[in-house]
Amino acid sequence: MGxxxxxxxxxxxxxxxxxxxxxxxxxxxxxxxxxxLAILVPVVKGGFTLGIEFxxxxxxxxxxVEHTEVPIGEEAVLAIAPDHQPRVTNIAPNTMxxxxxxxxxDQTLEVAEALSGAYGVTKSEVTSTFVGPTWGADISKQALIxxxxxxxxxxxxxxxxxxxxxxxxxxxxxxxxxVVITAGIYALSGFEVTPSAIIGFLTILSYSLYDTVVVxxxxxxxxxxxxxxxxxxxxxxxxxxVNQTLVRSINTSVVAVLPVASILFIGSxxxxxxxxxxxxxxxxxxxIVSALSTLFVQAPLxxxxxxGEPEIMRHNKKIDEHRLAHA
Amino acid sequence: MSSTGPIKQxxxxxxxxxxxxxxxxxxxxxGVLSGKAALAPKLALDLExxxxxxxxxxxxxxxxxxxxxxxxxxEIIRQRVDGTGVSEAEITTQSGRNVxxxxxxxxxxxxxxxxxxxxxxxxxxxxxxxxxTAVPEDQRLAKADLPKPTAKPENGSDVNWVDAALYQxxxxxxxxxxxxxxxxxxxxxxxxxxxxxxxxxxxxILGPVEVPGADISDSSFSMARGQQGAVTGQWAVNLxxxxxxxKKFAEVTQRLTALEGxxxxxxxxxxxxxxxxxxxxxVIPDGKAQITGNFTEESSKALADQLKFGALPISFxxxxxxxxxxxxxxxxxxxxxxxxxxxxxxxxxYSIFQYRxxxxxxxxxxxxxxxxxxxxxxxxxxxxxxxxxxxxxxGLIVAIGLIxxxxxxxxxxxxxxxxxxxxxxxxxxxxxxxxxxxxLASKAVNILAAVVLYIVAVGNVRGFAFTLGLTAVxxxxxxxxxxxxxxxxxxxxKFFGEGHRFSGLDPSLLGVVPLYRGAGKVRSFSPEAEGxxxxxxxxxxxxxxxxxxxxxxxxxxxSVSAPTTQDDSADKDSTNx
Numbered sequence: 001m002g003x004x005x006x007x008x009x010x011x012x013x014x015x016x017x018x019x020x021x022x023x024x025x026x027x028x029x030x031x032x033x034x035x036x037l038a039i040l041v042p043v044v045k046g047g048f049t050l051g052i053e054f055x056x057x058x059x060x061x062x063x064x065v066e067h068t069e070v071p072i073g074e075e076a077v078l079a080i081a082p083d084h085q086p087r088v089t090n091i092a093p094n095t096m097x098x099x100x101x102x103x104x105x106d107q108t109l110e111v112a113e114a115l116s117g118a119y120g121v122t123k124s125e126v127t128s129t130f131v132g133p134t135w136g137a138d139i140s141k142q143a144l145i146x147x148x149x150x151x152x153x154x155x156x157x158x159x160x161x162x163x164x165x166x167x168x169x170x171x172x173x174x175x176x177x178x179v180v181i182t183a184g185i186y187a188l189s190g191f192e193v194t195p196s197a198i199i200g201f202l203t204i205l206s207y208s209l210y211d212t213v214v215v216x217x218x219x220x221x222x223x224x225x226x227x228x229x230x231x232x233x234x235x236x237x238x239x240x241x242v243n244q245t246l247v248r249s250i251n252t253s254v255v256a257v258l259p260v261a262s263i264l265f266i267g268s269x270x271x272x273x274x275x276x277x278x279x280x281x282x283x284x285x286x287x288i289v290s291a292l293s294t295l296f297v298q299a300p301l302x303x304x305x306x307x308g309e310p311e312i313m314r315h316n317k318k319i320d321e322h323r324l325a326h327a
Numbered sequence: 328m329s330s331t332g333p334i335k336q337x338x339x340x341x342x343x344x345x346x347x348x349x350x351x352x353x354x355x356x357x358g359v360l361s362g363k364a365a366l367a368p369k370l371a372l373d374l375e376x377x378x379x380x381x382x383x384x385x386x387x388x389x390x391x392x393x394x395x396x397x398x399x400x401x402e403i404i405r406q407r408v409d410g411t412g413v414s415e416a417e418i419t420t421q422s423g424r425n426v427x428x429x430x431x432x433x434x435x436x437x438x439x440x441x442x443x444x445x446x447x448x449x450x451x452x453x454x455x456x457x458x459x460t461a462v463p464e465d466q467r468l469a470k471a472d473l474p475k476p477t478a479k480p481e482n483g484s485d486v487n488w489v490d491a492a493l494y495q496x497x498x499x500x501x502x503x504x505x506x507x508x509x510x511x512x513x514x515x516x517x518x519x520x521x522x523x524x525x526x527x528x529x530x531x532i533l534g535p536v537e538v539p540g541a542d543i544s545d546s547s548f549s550m551a552r553g554q555q556g557a558v559t560g561q562w563a564v565n566l567x568x569x570x571x572x573x574k575k576f577a578e579v580t581q582r583l584t585a586l587e588g589x590x591x592x593x594x595x596x597x598x599x600x601x602x603x604x605x606x607x608x609x610v611i612p613d614g615k616a617q618i619t620g621n622f623t624e625e626s627s628k629a630l631a632d633q634l635k636f637g638a639l640p641i642s643f644x645x646x647x648x649x650x651x652x653x654x655x656x657x658x659x660x661x662x663x664x665x666x667x668x669x670x671x672x673x674x675x676x677y678s679i680f681q682y683r684x685x686x687x688x689x690x691x692x693x694x695x696x697x698x699x700x701x702x703x704x705x706x707x708x709x710x711x712x713x714x715x716x717x718x719x720x721x722g723l724i725v726a727i728g729l730i731x732x733x734x735x736x737x738x739x740x741x742x743x744x745x746x747x748x749x750x751x752x753x754x755x756x757x758x759x760x761x762x763x764x765x766x767l768a769s770k771a772v773n774i775l776a777a778v779v780l781y782i783v784a785v786g787n788v789r790g791f792a793f794t795l796g797l798t799a800v801x802x803x804x805x806x807x808x809x810x811x812x813x814x815x816x817x818x819x820x821k822f823f824g825e826g827h828r829f830s831g832l833d834p835s836l837l838g839v840v841p842l843y844r845g846a847g848k849v850r851s852f853s854p855e856a857e858g859x860x861x862x863x864x865x866x867x868x869x870x871x872x873x874x875x876x877x878x879x880x881x882x883x884x885x886s887v888s889a890p891t892t893q894d895d896s897a898d899k900d901s902t903n904x
Contacts, residue, residue, distance in 0.1 A: 135647045150776055210773055251681055251739075252732045259727045262667075283725060
């Protein structure tokens, strides 16, 4: 604590400073490479592993099973739908999952009944999901509309709040980068893309900007009236803001990640699959990427966007002269 | 002096929080005592077990269903499901596109078919009318008196449709019972049927279908006009048929107008129940009929809507159907809660590690947020039938981090002010002023996201968006009415005010250099700040400069003791830049 606080002090006063904006070319190049990789990963892997909601089909979860043998589940399905090859997996202690291709709605019910018999449970222990082939597309379309509407509105909100569209632009570019990288890592993990994962991605949008707004607010405060001083140039002021909020950024990320990690853990080990696991994985990756992106992409990008402005160039020149004179 | 201000303010804020808390609790307790509300939030199907069907409407002709059509469809499905005796089924439209049917347990095949089927509307001629309830056994016709058809029926109004068996069935037919059970009998289009009109309390034997509902092209309601075109003051429902319907309807009215008694009537049947059985007063050759009677504006609108949308054959395609076992549901809920508690404990440990006793403030604030969220969920469950889903639980768990962040932002701001050498009470006030802006701006982003998601999204996403938005609002309430006032009060205590080692606000750890350094030496403000004043952006500029020149201030103040380290820091600064 003592050391951490001292570290915080030094960051605050500027005694210690990490070159977030100073080496912005390096950071931005790295993130560009990461984005490319994130796009390449799913391409190389042959696309995302789509969940049943996107493929269409039927899924059965049988709880409290007496035994966890795979063949009897397969037989039960084949007895009713002979031309469907079922995938039977033991996803958690006492829990089996059976996935099939598109059964008809009625077959779905019959299979559910057959499975309850096969695993010696009452019918009420079988959870069945029948998903029509267009459902996933429907969800994705709505999610995409949501994304576009949200990005437009939030860009407007930030432009008004910060009174500069460049902050807004930097934040949105960073946001897109976060989503792409998170999606890439998600694809790499081989987890299925389900509606829950989509929820996770949409939440990251909100989280990423939330994180950026906090840091940008400090940057805005620092850079207000930058022309009235000759100690730091604009880019250094931005960097100071990022450094001053570094302790907050770390604390916030840790605090945000802890509950998500606990969902991920519980979701993976106790439940095996489902809403919690996919959602929390997307969030887990997304929160970490968002926090890094604010520091290494959004803030540097903002200083870069502003550096070309004549007024700032003039100020930079003034500072260089001042430094030369006082060297 | 200034000290009384914040304390008074703090007490007022806490009082407000208490009032909010007490009012919600009082409403809840009243609800629970009167048996209308439950103490636990209502759970969605994925946590409670049951069946959820998401249906996409398919309109004949491939047009998209309008919101009005959907509402009407929901109404029809609701009547059908209620009719099958399934209790607690919830039928809603979602985002104006889908219909969501949720019900406990597993529906039987018949219920599922009923839900999917399109509304069935038809026009039939009335052959016989009778009392709404069953005819008492002693008043029924003797076997010898039962009608015996003498010839093959010639048209839809022919009494020859009624044979002894049908008549006996008609006598026995008890509308209240039958409507309650919603018999699942299929009515053949070319056969007579028995049907009830619950509005006027009649039962009828109806002939075969004369005009199918699909032949209705439009319907509306208006004030009826008399012969001279003057408004009569009566409400009327206007009906329009397509070419096919016009021809058939002209034939029907031609026949019916000549007949008397019940046979003068035709019945409009929706899903086996008569919704209206008007008399035919004139032949309608042009397919434009007007139904008058004891309509109010509302009832005429209702009938017009039924005719308009009931005629549209909307059927439903099952987009997704989930039957969740109660075991899996409670498993998921339990795991969700365990995850939440573990998350909360981890956050608590980290907060204490980072902020010492201030961490306790975080924990208290989180707990109060939890209680407020719980109250909100229960009250919303009661008033709006909000149900907590697994995605919603996930939203709540994620919210722990987002809520805790407001406190972190605030605490870090206070620390910043302390580092500038302010005493705690004023550090709290000024830190708050700055943190407030940041918190509001960032929460606005969260709420915006939640609202957009909620409006646009389908399925699970909505539950998640809802809790995320709700907790953002709760967070704002708690930060303003609890966390900040607590800090205002704590700022006055010796423990915090003097920066005890465990308070999390120890000035020496925060590298604070007191303004007054003894022996008459007072830390001086930097000349740059002075120079900046009076300029265009004077206030902001001086503020910014003040913040950036602490190193210099420290240099000025500590130049005697440690000049070298300060130079060092200045160097580092510029090289990094």
